[in-house]
Amino acid sequence: MPRRQYEVLPGSHGSRVRVQARGQDVLHDPRINRGTAFTHEERSALGLEGMLPVSITPLEAQESRALSRVRGARTMLDKFAYLQALRERNTVLFYRLLTDHIEEIMPIVYTPTIGEAIKEFSLWYQHMAGVFLSIDQVDRVEECLRNTGLTDGDVDILIVTDSEGILGIGDQGVGGIQICNGKKSLYTAAGGVDPDRMLAVVLDVGTDNLALLNDDLYMGLKKARVRDERYDEFVAAFVAAAGRVFPGAMIHWEDFGANNAHRLLHTYRDEVCSFNDDIQGTAAVVASAVLAGVKAKHEKLSEQRFVIHGAGTAGIGIADLLVDLMVKEGVTREEARTRFWMTSSRGLVTDDATLRFRDFQRPWARGVGELRDWELDQVGRYMLADIVRNTHPTVLIGTSGQPGSFSEAIVRDMAGHVERPIIMPLSNPTALAEATPAELLGWTDGRAMIATGSPFPAVTLGDVTYSIAQANNALVFPGIGLGVAVCKATRVTDAMIAASAEAVASLAQVRSPADPLLPRINDLRHVSAAVAIAVARVAADEGIASAPLTEPVQQVFDEMWQPVYPELILS
Template sequence: MVRDYEYVQRDGKEIMRIAARGRDVLTHPMINFGTAYTHEQRRALGISGLLPSGVMSVYEQIKRLYRQYLAEPSDLARFVFLSGLQDRNEILFYRLLSEHIEEMLPIIYTPTIGRAIQEYSHLYQRPRGVFIDIDHPEMMEQSLLDYGRSPDDVDLIVVTDSEGILGIGDQGVGGVAITVGKLSVYTAAAGIHPGRALPVVLDTGTDNLQLLNDEGYLGVRHSRVRGERYDEFIDNFTTTAHRIFPHAMVHWEDFGPANAHRILARYRDELCTFNDDIQGTAAVVAAAALSAVRRSGVPLRDQRIVIYGAGTAGVGISDLLVQLLTDEGLTPQQARAHFWALGSRGLIVEGSRMRDFQQPYARSQADVADWEAANGGFGLAEVVRRVHPTMLIGCSAQSGAFTEPIITQMASYQDRPIIMPLSNPTSKAEALPGDVLDWTDGKALIATGSPFAPLDHHGVRYLVAQANNALVFPGIGLGVITSRATRVSERMILAAAKAVAAASPSDAPGASLLPSVSELRSVSAQVGLAVARQAVAEGLAEVIPEDDVQAISDQMWRPEYPEVEAVESL
């Protein structure tokens, strides 16, 4: 394989050895430093006449780009601007992003990326990622190899089939943008080297009729393939990817509820795999719960927890909290007795319709014998009235489901009710934090899925915790890569949750339950260290560093222009 460049470490410094010359240097985003190249470097690389004469430092480049960014008229336009920069100069893209991470994370990730995914076929410019479709399974291996990476060059693969994209559902081939966005967060937050990560979309068709009737749609033009053929396709991908890139963690992203738990359960004990929608969401919500429990003064084993929206995320959250409870000495059955899970038809009760992964949380008929049913099931209001929950977690995408009567009733039972309307985007949140504060007279401990500005209530400024998976998944990847873990265990996910909770702010009135997104890099390092140590403790690590703190630091790539060495060949 002909290579244009390579990174090497020499005397503790990163060196970029470049064999490309002329325009080829400026067309590759990892070696295009643009006007930052010195005149000596330009002569050596044959690009002297291809750039204006001025030499700019990275700081001057950042200032110019940030002014351009601010001039863009909309969030979607800013997304396109940043994507274009990433395609031109990847190091500069990550430097700009790292210096404005709190401002730009909602642009390159949720919520703006949802709009970009919907418009993918119309915004299409330079393709990023590997596109594998179910109609050509024989091309699986070649498609992965075409990305130009050798077996030791890939640490992380983020893959989606695009059926459960954010809060907008089936988006067909456009889901590739979520894998690119996710990897951008891995790099910005945890320093995962952008050259060692692989975004993949598995195009199995789409049931989105709007896409199928759009003549500009770029994906496979038929309904989603399901059943045995789908399972064979997933198995083909998993085994092929592991064979070609044996050390890579496979991150499953935005698969539909019918497949997400099933795929994770199928491969988690065989390969190094992780599902952010299940495990990442669970970890960050568990971190918020641990912080809230500490502040409420009510131990976790005394909490009564209602999960409103017991789908992929809701059950994942429940499973991890059950693990925390069993660590406190409860049996799994005793731990699950602390949960009341509601699906689309209300409270999940034995004998009612449910998915396999919901069954452990089904309440017995005896539990609800004297309850009042409505529309054939038990709704949230009845559950709150009967259970007197201490913690209410929303993953339903049902806007306004946490009504004032429900919240005020809950607050009448608890001094510090824990309320988490987690659904994204803001338009689908179960309640707004300002309303929850008003309805509870400032007593509620709140975490949300979307970002919210600080709130003032009776002279106290409240910082609203955002249960953003970006606080967790980058550090999990960092810990796995540093230790070269062969599996991602439940206890590694638990270690991540505890690390985020430990990094949470003080218990002062109005303080957030979770760290700020502005602290992502620090938090990711702490999560990575905890995950790596847990991997070692469980015997899952192939690499056991003598100094794990230094190993984590060394693993974190920094968006800085390296020293350049022009070479004839590699």
């Protein structure tokens, strides 16, 4: 019996499946298993009589029962564990539940709950879909990828991490495979990417997490994280092997540490089809919120002044994309860069040679000479409060991981010079947010236009209830992956990322101060389709689409996998 005991029939996008399995093998394969939803005729044909309760339960009733189980679970981790087990048991039911109730369930299968699940990975481990590659076995990378039973034409997206920069919790070793599977779930629920056409991969290069190294149950390499040339050789071996085994698949880089994320993206972006969600996805969704806010103020993007608190992977990516979008408005790249002030742990990024900034931060350094007349709290130190006081930003973005760093004094100072300040505390999880929406609205008398990284409830101030936009990458990356798959793009370009941001912004309806800056999470399938169409069109215009794009709307719609039980063709 082959590893896969079914075949999705060509052109059916999952709606028709030829099944070879019989008996218990059917119930053990999550893609074709439908449990008590099998009809009596299907049970007879598949050898399932006597293996299931006699009553037939349609998908809708199964979904209702599963939702009750989720809501009845005692803790968020219990909910996560149930949903993970459901995904491994019944693919269609899991994605039907997630798709229909995505606003409620996404925080369970993804951030913030997944962070806790990753910490408990070795303790909770039972079975995990994905590929574990070890730096101690570089010569076996290709063999490991081929052991999946998948090959050329079977995979659209490889979601890969080295687990160094997991969410806001840092180095988590092989537990990072969970973040890849979380992203995989959202690619399908939000973007309609076939769940069988993606693969989660963890690059195990050791860990500097001492708690893991001293944990007898830890399942990864028990050695310090490798950071020398062996690391680059390992990544290069993976990229090369992936190209041989899965030519054309997009590599989605996920939660790499700041020192490697930008470097690897720039190393491989012109060599293979690759995308870094922490850099490009975050940048796109934040830029979408900024574009929507600027449009609501009837202003231009190039007229704004930006302070980005946290010049790491996400912060630099946001600034890069905003500059690209300003250039589209007609300003020069050099002029656009003058609109930004970036902070690191040492304060404002400057050209002061005595301070050590990372290479990817240096293009954003402000000249010390231009700061001579600044009013400072402490001579020689240019901290966030000083930057806001002296630059009067119109947009304040937080990617610092420093909870409460958007203080009342800083926010009131900003709001004293801007009628409608755009403020985005983006750090995850919720406990790391630079400020809460309730605080920001209170300190600005309801004038702040807000997007957050974690989900926050609506805020009522006086007689107005404000809906809080969540700058969740799920608004962007599923559509990018879908668009790439539809047109078989050979690269992911800056223009494609910009198009995704503009597509999301075009769907935001900001008619009053109470309206959110971004589309609602419940609209993710609609948003992803719009993003996919925009991305595919740009790829075609740039000449990097391998498949003809003749009817983009229809092609994107046809490509989107639907969570319904397929027609079974027996063989």
